[in-house]
Amino acid sequence: MNITFPRMGNSYNAFAHFINRLGHKAVVPPPLSDRTLSLGVKHAPEFACIPFKIILGSYLEAIEQGADIIITSGGSGPCRAGFYGILHERILRSLGYDIEVVVFDSIYQRPKDFFAKANRFRRAAGVSWPRFFYLIWEAWEMVKALDELERLSLDVRPREKSVGATTRALDQAYEIMAQAETNVDIQAARDKGLALLRGVPLQNKEYLLKIGIVGEIYVLIEPFANLNIQEMLGNLGVFCDRAIYLSGWTKENTVADHDAALRRTASPYVNQMIGGHGLENVAYAIRYQQQGFDGVVHLAPFACIPEIVVKSVFPRVTHELDFPVLDVFLDELTGKAGLQTRLEAFVDMLAFKRGKYQLGGVYT
Amino acid sequence: MRVGIPQTLTYFEFYPLYCTFFRELGFEVVTSGETTKPVMDQGILYTVTDSCIPIKLMHGHVAELAKTCDAIFVPRFVRITGEEFETFCPKFLGLPDMLNASIPKLPLLISPKVDLYRWPRLGLLKLAQAVGDQLGKKGLGVYRALVKALRVQTEFRRLVSQGLLPPEAIAVVNKYWQEGDSLVSPVEAEMVRPEAKIRGVEAHPITLGVVGFPYTLYDNFINSSLLNKLCSLGVKTYTPEMVSPAKLAEQAKGLPKPMFWYFSNRVYRAARYLLVNKKIDGLIHVTAFGCGPDAMADKLIELEAKQHGFPFMSLCIDEHTGEAGLNTRLEAFVDMLQLRKGEQSEHNLSAHGQFV
Numbered sequence: 149m150n151i152t153f154p155r156m157g158n159s160y161n162a163f164a165h166f167i168n169r170l171g172h173k174a175v176v177p178p179p180l181s182d183r184t185l186s187l188g189v190k191h192a193p194e195f196a197c198i199p200f201k202i203i204l205g206s207y208l209e210a211i212e213q214g215a216d217i218i219i220t221s222g223g224s225g226p227c228r229a230g231f232y233g234i235l236h237e238r239i240l241r242s243l244g245y246d247i248e249v250v251v252f253d254s255i256y257q258r259p260k261d262f263f264a265k266a267n268r269f270r271r272a273a274g275v276s277w278p279r280f281f282y283l284i285w286e287a288w289e290m291v292k293a294l295d296e297l298e299r300l301s302l303d304v305r306p307r308e309k310s311v312g313a314t315t316r317a318l319d320q321a322y323e324i325m326a327q328a329e330t331n332v333d334i335q336a337a338r339d340k341g342l343a344l345l346r347g348v349p350l351q352n353k354e355y356l357l358k359i360g361i362v363g364e365i366y367v368l369i370e371p372f373a374n375l376n377i378q379e380m381l382g383n384l385g386v387f388c389d390r391a392i393y394l395s396g397w398t399k400e401n402t403v404a405d406h407d408a409a410l411r412r413t414a415s416p417y418v419n420q421m422i423g424g425h426g427l428e429n430v431a432y433a434i435r436y437q438q439q440g441f442d443g444v445v446h447l448a449p450f451a452c453i454p455e456i457v458v459k460s461v462f463p464r465v466t467h468e469l470d471f472p473v474l475d476v477f478l479d480e481l482t483g484k485a486g487l488q489t490r491l492e493a494f495v496d497m498l499a500f501k502r503g504k505y506q507l508g509g510v511y512t
Numbered sequence: 513m514r515v516g517i518p519q520t521l522t523y524f525e526f527y528p529l530y531c532t533f534f535r536e537l538g539f540e541v542v543t544s545g546e547t548t549k550p551v552m553d554q555g556i557l558y559t560v561t562d563s564c565i566p567i568k569l570m571h572g573h574v575a576e577l578a579k580t581c582d583a584i585f586v587p588r589f590v591r592i593t594g595e596e597f598e599t600f601c602p603k604f605l606g607l608p609d610m611l612n613a614s615i616p617k618l619p620l621l622i623s624p625k626v627d628l629y630r631w632p633r634l635g636l637l638k639l640a641q642a643v644g645d646q647l648g649k650k651g652l653g654v655y656r657a658l659v660k661a662l663r664v665q666t667e668f669r670r671l672v673s674q675g676l677l678p679p680e681a682i683a684v685v686n687k688y689w690q691e692g693d694s695l696v697s698p699v700e701a702e703m704v705r706p707e708a709k710i711r712g713v714e715a716h717p718i719t720l721g722v723v724g725f726p727y728t729l730y731d732n733f734i735n736s737s738l739l740n741k742l743c744s745l746g747v748k749t750y751t752p753e754m755v756s757p758a759k760l761a762e763q764a765k766g767l768p769k770p771m772f773w774y775f776s777n778r779v780y781r782a783a784r785y786l787l788v789n790k791k792i793d794g795l796i797h798v799t800a801f802g803c804g805p806d807a808m809a810d811k812l813i814e815l816e817a818k819q820h821g822f823p824f825m826s827l828c829i830d831e832h833t834g835e836a837g838l839n840t841r842l843e844a845f846v847d848m849l850q851l852r853k854g855e856q857s858e859h860n861l862s863a864h865g866q867f868v
Contacts, residue, residue: 192811193807193808193810193811194807195799195801195802195803195804195806195807196807196808196811197804197807222769224596224597224772225597225599225771225772225773226599226600226601226602226605226772226773227602227772228804228805228807228808230772231771231772231808234767234768234769235808235811235812238811238812238815239811239815242815242818253769417609417613418606418609419608419609420588420590420605420606420609420625421605422602422605422606423599423602423605423772424602426602426606450562451562451564451802451804451807452804453601453602453603453804453805454602454606456560456562456563456564456603457602457603457605457606457609457610459560459562460559460560460563460606460609460610460613460614461606461609461610461612461613463613463614464612464613477562
């Protein structure tokens with residue numbers, strides 16, 4: 149089976165690793181480009197959110213490279229992402245591609261369905277269940293290692309001596325990771341990558357500001373969708389902390405009753421699970437305020453339903469907590485200058501608020 | 513005390529219930545009236561730009577009511593069916609929060625959480641209790657009001673199932689409240705009203721399925737009187753409210769798993785029912801600008817129409833108030849259908865998405 153999957157951030161390394169180790173052939177969707185987006189926009193509904201369009205375009209490119217089956221995740225709503233798989237399949241079929249989309253819904257909600265689908269791939273590959281679970285665990289280790297690398301890069305980039313050094317080191321680290329075979333290799337690649345990033349020459353300075361990034365998971369994680377906002381902020385000398393990682397770093401490293409705590413934090417502003425990461429994002433923003441961050445950038449795809457609710461309540465959060473939030477709604481435009489200007493202005497204002505900036509453009 | 517009920521979103525589905533309940537509790541009930549340009553402009557003022565048009569209208573209606581009312585009833589709709597994952601759109605779920613954050617000087621917002629998935633009857637009782645508590649009403653009176661409200665609601669549903677459009681059925685209910693008539697007798701009288709009669713007549717050249725949310729189909733301002741226009745073009749229309757719930761439920765098999773949104777499921781299933789049973793000559797899907805669930809439902813319905821070989825038009829309604837564009841599209845669509853139908857034997861006009 150030639151299997152492909154949605155491309156999101158650096159996670160494709162781990163998915164490809166899992167599929168290849170299982171004995172199938174992973175067709176990694178080509179790096180996302182303007183062509184991907186154009187293909188997606190052409191065939192997707194006009195008001196579908198941007199991740200839907202990007203993923204559709206990326207499926208089409210993967211099909212060109214020989215993929216014949218697509219694996220993706222499902223969901224139970226009310227965010228539209230839970231319905232992507234079904235609609236993607238119908239659209240691809242209406243375009244004449246004989247392709248199957250296998251949607252994995254939550255293992256807790258539909259365990260039977262989940263295992264039936266998993267079994268299909270396991271049997272075709274001829275591996276035992278223990279081996280299958282071992283490989284899942286191994287891929288998960290890789291997801292965690294990749295996220296660890298990315299997190300360190302956010303810390304290093306604002307202090308780097310020459311612009312771009314961190315990004316180069318990170319790319320190199322990903323390449324090393326892609327070569328890894330076993331779990332031992334993964335851990336070694338992780339250590340090597342971390343050492344590479346730590347070896348980036350630094351200027352002896354502190355971060356200018358600390359900004360939290362919250363928002364819809366896909367545009368948060370995929371640099372192509374968010375115009376590489378992490379790098380833009382890093383180059384401005386800003387340390388940014390991202391609220392959501394695929395490995396759920398935030399979840400594992402905070403209090404035990406994580407979900408309940410988030411609900412409590414958000415309840416004065418949003419008192420109901422609204423799907424996606426809507427409620428969580430309000431809570432993350434409040435948490436960043438409590439941790440002494442200077443501001444929050446809120447990323448969302450154009451017409452994203454839960455994030456529009458979040459965007460509507462953020463002005464109240466800003467007023468009541470005196471905490472600046474910049475809403476960035478991402479659409480099919482790929483020009484970076486607009487976002488760059490907005491970020492620079494936002495950073496200037498935050499620095500001004502902190503007394504770190506004087507008129508005339510001098511940072512102190 | 514005066515309780516305001518916005519005349520949009522769930523108004524077209526549950527107004528008789530709301531109205532009766534609050535009246536029985538001894539409150540004065542007012543609605544925000546039909547949508548007008550100032551109402552829409554206010555809504556646009558209070559919402560974020562990328563919000564969908566129905567939510568903008570809702571904000572406008574609530575702002576309108578805020579001027580005159582002591583309390584506004586905006587329930588937080590979560591689940592009202594037995595489907596675990598059939599909730600409402602996230603914007604319905606977060607509606608009270610959005611209103612609270614956006615509109616200054618709001619009066620008391622009565623926004624109980626409506627989640628009737630597990631225990632529908634008990635849930636209703638608790639809901640009535642919660643609303644009663646918030647308004648300082650206690651005891652049996654609340655339950656009595658609920659029972660009466662449910663009875664009027666059932667009566668309203670019956671009127672709708674007989675072919676009255678929801679606004680017409682609501683008019684009957686209002687008349688009942690004003691003149692103290694019984695709810696049953698005016699029904700038959702209403703049935704022979706001219707508009708209702710036109711829809712009942714068989715000899716229409718064209719029959720169209722017009723599917724969409726109740727708050728887009730029956731709000732004559734926002735859709736520029738779409739249904740009346742079709743009526744004057746001699747078109748007989750079927751809307752999702754005219755398909756019985758049992759028939760709708762049957763159509764759930766069209767999807768491997770249902771969509772997550774109550775109204776969208778109904779729209780999709782109604783469309784599928786009309787297509788499968790070939791009751792129509794063509795299908796119009798009325799979508800709202802910026803509506804998330806519609807983006808998915810519209811494509812599904814389009815593919816469904818294509819598969820069944822029916823002409824399909826997607827009509828997106830937005831903040832524009834010019835009617836010429838809409839008129840032209842409707843007339844052209846109806847003309848094409850007539851041509852297509854007139855030369856059924858050897859017609860050369862293709863259905864949606866096919867080349868001749």
